[in-house]
Amino acid sequence: MDHTNPVSDLAIVGGGPAGLFAAFYAGLRSLEARVFEALPFLGGQVAALYPEKTIFDVGGLPGVRGADLVSALERQARFGTPDIRTSEPVTSLEAHRGGFLLQTSQGTYQARAVIIAVGVGAFTPRPLGVPEVDRWEGRGILHTVSHVASYAGRHVLVVGGGDSALDWASELAEAGATTTLVHRREAFRAVESSLHRAERAGVHIRRSTVVDNLEGTDRPERARIRHLPTEKTEEVALDAVVLSLGFVADLSAVRAWGLPLEGRHIPVAPDRMAVTPGIYAIGDAVLYPGKLPLIASAFSEAALAVNAAATFLDPRAHLHADHSTSIAR
Template sequence: MSDTQNRHSTDVVIIGAGPVGLFAVFECGMLKMRTHVVDALDMLGGQCTALYPEKPIYDIPAHPSIDGADLIDRLAEQAAPFNPTYHLGQQVTTLTREGEGWLVGTDKGTVIEAKAVIIAAGVGAFGPNKPPLDGLEQYEGSGVFYMVKRRADFAGKRVVIAGGGDSAVDWANSLSEVAEKVMVVHRRPKFRAAPESVSRMDALIASGKIELVVPYQLSGLEGVGGKLTGVRVADLDDHEKVLDADVLLPFFGLAMNLGPIADWGLEMEKGHIAVDQRTLATSAPGIHAIGDIANYPGKLKLILCGFAEAAMAAHAIHPRVHPDVALHFEYSTSKGKPGA
């Protein structure tokens, strides 16, 4: 469903259309709460769609492996029976109290009146941390990429991957199946990725499908006419060598920018929104935060934890939306088919 007018009224506004926000639509729907969803991107999926639609995700229950894009498609299908209204390509700029509820305003002039708000904005506005290399810009989009949207684009290419986290390791493993050569550059032989993924990479290194370039870091780029031909790397003593390459994938994390969220008067902790671990409630009544943007003791930044937080927030919000309806917890198997 799309916008039909600039002003709307609903039960719950969900800020963020990533996997956790989409599952919050389902959880609210199961409790008979109507939802509107706002996202700055012009498509569903948040980081899953924008950054790694073809990256395999291994820790979603009942899915030994599922690509980011497939996960979003299934979550959208799961939410569909509850007829959420999506406002995409719009950034929430204002969040103001009105009576017992809230007014959510966007940069496109959309205003939504709601009894409660769920902030599922991931890391807020995001962009890649770029390596400080001379001439980097002339290769961006042709030889330097900060994300992989289609594995097929790298078939038969000589690929240099820089970084030591999950993205670097997971894409090294995945692209080794299609690329001519994959080289992983890291300043030390230890990686900050999931142990199972590191073990898989170690096996691929041992079999010669991945070349490990350590202890090195990026020092420069070589090419002609905007076409990348090599990546210069230097060791700890500044000894350089050139890796023949068609593509550089620097995975140094995301630059996080909360944007307007930082001005909404919510209690913050280390750049995240502080919440009650039991209800995901923020310091403002009726506003809850879930997913990566929420912080509480013992927080794990996993999609599956965000799914649980969506359910907890929806149950906590129910009395605000339906104050005269007693909520008796039921399993989905006893409630019946969603939307029926």
């Protein structure tokens, strides 16, 4: 077993809003944190499911685009220079020499305390079912687009039929990309305004159409798409494919860790968010009387859990941090 990774004070499992704010708060408490996120990007449900939607109920932000909230959270999370590891799901968690041992897809890590911020489970993108996709993952096969403007003048194929597929297609077309949107059904699962926006932006919308194959060398360059009712095929030139087919949330890893679960949730004591000594849980993963599955609640729970972990790691530590305004930077 590879134990060469330095032991961290805190392992934070999940890089959604709860995990990212916990990483920030760990920095505020001078704890060394390591964050593990299953997906190749941070932000949890906000980034995966509704990056283009406006969120209105985060205090101090009267309306913030999901993607903008995620990048602000990520910037804030880096306050104490945590080790943030994406595309690295935690598969096992066990007690080890007074601390904890976490096994991920990449290695083994030790931590003195753990915060579980797994939301509704580890996300994996729903597959397209075309074999070439895995080969180009991250090299032209995307699930979110970080710099939409950089696709101006390029060809992008977006696959999916929900709000986020329509939103990505509209954003890309508005930024000057030649954008084709392929959806296997006739009707979209999206609000009408999203469809109207895509039409206004000039997205080439292909309904009842599937992707038969992708071709290219280092990255996808062409797609063959097929209109199901007529079996007519069409070749589309492309520089990138955005797969917006949704995500599958998988809680099976957490079930295997032997923690108490009630349905899909971990019951916690809401004063310290403790599950067992040294293990805390926060965000959508948890259940307690009055729990609100909101981003704002996740932030408060993160502060409670990190403060509790700080006193677990050092019983002389104060339960409450100084106000952040006391910090000189």
